[in-house]
Amino acid sequence: MPIEARRVAEAARPRRQRLALPASRFIGREGELAGVAELLRRGDRLVTLWGPAGMGKTRLALELASRWAEAQAGEAVWLCELTACRDLRAVCGAVARAIGAQVAAGRREATLVERIGRALAAEGRALLVLDNLEHVIEAAAPALDAWVRAAPELRFLVTSRERTRLPGEVSYELGPLGLPAEGSSERSAAVALFLDRAAAHRASAPPPPDGERLADVAALVRRLEGIPLAIELAAAREGVLGVRGLLARLGSRLDLLAGAGRGREARQATLRGAIEWSWDLLDDRERRALARCSVFRGPFTIEAAAAVLAEPDAAAIDRVEALRDKSLLRAAPPRSDGATRFALYEGVRELAAEKLAERGEREGAAERHAAFYLAAGEAAAADFERRGALDALNRIAGDLEELLAVAEGALAATAEGALAAAAEGALAAAAEGALAAAAEGALAAAAEGALAATAEGPQGAGRRAAAERALRALCAVEPVLSTRGPFGAQLELLDRALAAAEQLAAAPLVVARALAARGRARRLRGQAEAALEDLGRARAQAAALGAEALLSGIVADLGVLHHGRREMERAREHYEQALALHRALGDRRAEGRALGNLGALHHDERREGEAAGYYERAIAIAAEIGDGRLEGIFSTNAGLLEQERGAPAQARRRYERAAAILGEVGDLRLLAITLGNLGALHHEEGRLAEARACHARAVALLREVGDRRSEAIALCRLGAALASLEEVEEARRALGPAERLLAQLGDEPDVELARVAWGFVDLALAQAARRAGRGDEAAAGAGAARRRIARAREGGAEGAPSSASRSDDVRLLLRILERSLAALGLPEGRGEGEGGEGELLLTEGARFCRPPGGGWHDLRERHAARRLLVALAEQQRRAPGRGLSLAALQEAGWPGERILPGAAANRIYVAMNQLRKLGLKPWLRRDGEGYSLDPALPVHHVAVEPATGGDGRD
Structure with missing residues (x-):
């Protein structure tokens, strides 16, 4: 046919655009729309939009097809829904109906495929959307390949939970909607979708969302992982349960997120139905693999999967690849060493966990999971203890969720038998008329008795092993939680595990390690007395067992605890004993730590030369063994010493070096302390904006990791800097909580630090009064600041040393405050150091x-x-x-x-x-x-x- 005649014929042919769009608004996904459209525009002819259940593949494809039809007015655009199809013949019939082709029924499948191919080729340029291909993909893929070859001007857009893996296919994976950042209530596509769908279910227009509701909605859509179907189903129930009610009930999201509206297909009416649809398409080996993968709490590697699936690596790779191709596993960010990781969406995990329990395989999978992660975690923790290496810390951090899951699962196992015995005992007591006793705590007493009575019974060994497993997992995660925080996150679990372990007569060495870990965590949380008790018990047990390596570390920890309590002689005794033990064991890292701690002790005692020598030896050992964290700690201390000795340039170099190292290591607590010292140097040198920025960052980091004492000190420094900037109200908002917290912790030099920091507010008020010509008021403010200085420099009762002599933090703020008073030029003389005659x-x-x-x-x-x-x-x-x-x-x-x-x-x-x-x-x-x-x-x-x-x- 001549070209002109063909054009006339094409123009005369009726164009079908069978695109029944949903009534609801299309929200978000503009980037994805543009990305898929660009693939089609550049000439890719088979594009598969793939992803897990409920991700919105059909809705995106419909929106794209509608916009394509508007932009390409000369092309046909068809939608072919394949949900009801069960075989190739049904697929051929659906495609034929979609494009309006007459294909005689009863023909052989091969003939049907060929005739449809010719019909598609005759249409010229067109777009065919094949929706929901996954359940017939094995049967339909060869036919689709034939149609792509037969119709060179036709484009195919396929939606599926599985890629076709055909030649020429370009796959576009559809992920969750955009989410607000953690802790943020900012608008995002997920938040907008929830608000729109919730409004659609209301009888009247909803009021504009306020900040509190937006924050709740942001938290909800994060918990729903940005999955559009889950968000829409939750929005349908918001009017009954409210956002907070939905949040409280998300523990069983499969049943909570049931469709409240009509018109949905059965497979999309509930989140359960959507995921069950994918489950039913798996073969038995894939189902077993997915069920076993439900024991993972977070991302996992192929090696971990092989251990949990109880299959060789090659078979595990096949299973994981198959589940990934079917959108039941998602790609997760790689581990710090570059290892590929996978994860499950929470809805998939919940359904898979149910299937695992139905198969009777939960206990075995959990045992394999625990064995794998305990071995990996303990090896990494030992490596970190020996070398202080960043890679070891990162390995633990990468497995943190799994190790905590091991601990929680083990604790649940220790409680199950005891709880059953407790309930039985309480019922028996009630049956005998002891209802009052039961109401007053018989259940708790029975639980304790059951633990003790069954420690050597038939199930006692299993519960004892579970308690030991919990303690081992919690000790394995300690290096991460004690460096990167949040501090004390494992305290509640340690309390429960130690209580069970001691009732069940667990292995003394495991208990001693856990007591030491809890003592360190309690010290970081400011619980000095409880920490002293734990460390003392751990020391006695380690000594009795002859565990020299454990003992040496506990002695060093006791030195740090006594040092923090200003018990200098006891601290020195423990540091020196620890140093001797470390050297006898040949533990260079621990030796460097002890030397640095002795340097800090001499520093606090104002023996600056000796302190500098100890610091340099500690830094040299840390550099020698490659322990960046230890080098960062003592570089910060050395910088503080040099700042006090009047060498700010050297101090700055130390701080900046330490901050770079600690930032790389990821020790947020120590990074914050270093930033605080750098901020103090900025303050002393008059760079107040930089000082404020450093202190604000330090406060945020310390609040994140949960170091309450250091956070309060950072707030004192921030308040002083804000007052120096004459932001008096902001300074008060920082200093008030800091003073209350330090008073609660009860360390006198720290309390005095807060009082000195308030002196900067006195000074700012005095300066403002002087400018306004209110001389008496200015003099009163300056006098108040001077009294604070005098109090900090005065010794206590019975010759006790002053706070200034015991705390470098106090001395630093005093120096800055005294110089500022000298500049104010008001009468009443000078305190010690005020004015700095040689400066x-x-x-x-x-x-x-x-x-x-x-x-x-x-x-x-x-x-x-x-x-x-x-x-x-x-x-x-x-x-x-x-x-x-x-x-x-x-x-x-x-x-x-x-x-x-x-x-x-x-x-x-x-x-x-x-x-x-x-x-x-x-x-x-x-x-x-x-x-x-x-x-x-x-x-x-x-x-x-x-x-x-x-x-x-x-």
Whole structure:
């Protein structure tokens, strides 16, 4: 047929667009729509939109087809629904009806496929949507391949829970809807879908969602994993249960999420029905594999799957690949070592767990799961204890969910038999008329008695093994929870496991390890007395068992505990004993830790030289064995020491190095402490915005990991920085909770830290009063700050050392507060250290300066001298002893000006002479590199400007 005639014929042919779109609005998925449309536009002819049940594949395909029909007005667009088809003949009939082709019934299947292929080819350019292919994919795939070859101008868009794996297929996996970030109530596609569908089920228009409801909806859609079907089914019940009622009932989502509306196909009416549809399409080996995979709490590797499936690696790979291809397993982010991981959606997991129980295989799968993860977790924990290596910590972190599941499952096993015995005993007591006793706690007493009585009975060994398994799992996860937090997350589980283990006479070594782990967790949670009891018991048991390695670590932990309680001699005794034990065992990592702890002890005792020596030896050992965390800890401590000794540039290098290491290690608690120290250095040097940012980040991290004491200290530092920025109300909001928490924890130097931090609020109020001309009020504020300083520097009763002498945190805030008071220039004298006679003090931008031993000078009109002084101070901070060239000084003093070299040198000489006359002559140096400040000159910044302009202006 000539080309023109063909065009006329095509134009005359009626175009079918059988696209019955749902009445509901299409929400989200714009990126996915664009992505699939681009595949079709670029010429891909077989595109499979695949994904698990309820992900919205059909809805997306319908929306795409509708938009395609509008954009490609000359093309036919058909929808062929295959849900009711059960064989190839039915598929052929459905396709024929969709495109309007006349295909005689009763013909052989091969003939039907061929005739439909010719009919499709005759249609020219068109789009055919084949919806829900998965249940006939084996029978229909060859026919689909034939149609693709027969109709070169036709595009096929297939929706399926399984890929066709045909030549030329391009698969597009459809994942969940976009979710709001954890803890956020921001709008997202998932939130928008829920709100839209919930509104559709209301009799009247709903009120605009407030912040609280949005937060609840965000939490709900995160729990529903962004699966559109689950969200729509939940929205249908929101009017009855409310969002919080839905959240409370999600433990059994398969039955909760039943369709409330008419018009859905049976397989989509409930989440259970949608997943059962996929289950029914599996063969028995795949069903067994999926059921066993339900024991995984989170992502898992092929190696873990092989252990749980009890199959060789090759067979496990086949099973996992088949379940992944059928959308019943999803790809999960790879492990830190690059290992591929898979996971189940929660609805699939719930159904698979039911099937596992029906098959009677739950106990065996759980045993294999526990054996695999205990072996891996204990090996990684031992590796971390030996080397402190990041890869070992990451392996534990990757398996954290599974190890906690092992612990919880084991605890449930220890309780089952005892609870049954307890219930039986309580019923017997009631039958004998002891109803009152039963009501007053007979059940609890019976449970305890049953545990003890059956410890050696027929089931006692099994429960004892379960209790030991729980303790082993909780000890394996300790390295992650004690470094990355949240601290104390395992405390409740440890309490339960230790109670059961001691009732069931579990292995003493396992119990001793768990007691030590609980003692460390309690110390980090601020429970010093309880921690001391646990560590003491663990020490006695380890000594009795001759477990030298365990004993040495417990002794070191006791030293840290006593050190935190300011019991210096007891801390020293334990540190030195631990050091001797570590050396005898040849444990270099533990030796480095003990040396660093001794350095911290000397640091707190103000023996700075000895402290520096211990720190350097500890850092050297940590670097030698590659323990970044240990190096980060003692680099931070060494930086704090150098900051106190007046070497801010060296301190900054230490802090920045430590922060980089600890960030890589992922120790959020220690990273936060390092950031706090860096923020304190920024505060001391007058960079208040940077100080606030560091302290705010430290507070957030410490709150996340649950270190309450360190969080309170960080809040004190943040409050001081905010007050220095004159953000007084914000400072009060930080200092109030910090003071209450430190008072609750009861450590006197920490309580004094909060009182000193309030001195910055006193100072800010005094400065504001002075500017307003309220002299008496300003003097009162300054007086209040001075009294706080005096209290911190005074010794306690009976010659007890002062808080300032016992706490570097207190000393640091005192230094900053005293310098700021000196700048305020109000009467009443100076406290110890106030004013720093041997220091150069600068206000912001060097608007005012006070050289060592002199008074305040006003540089607000001496622009060049002020800018040069700022440049010299910054150079001393960054590179002590190195001079600034004349070119650098010219740019600093007269930025952007073009000046002849001779004129520039003359200007610099005049400005430097002004600085000499202000009292800086002994401290200004000139050498071959240029001008610099003497590196021995302490330079500090203050947030408060003096009350007077001093010597006038030029």
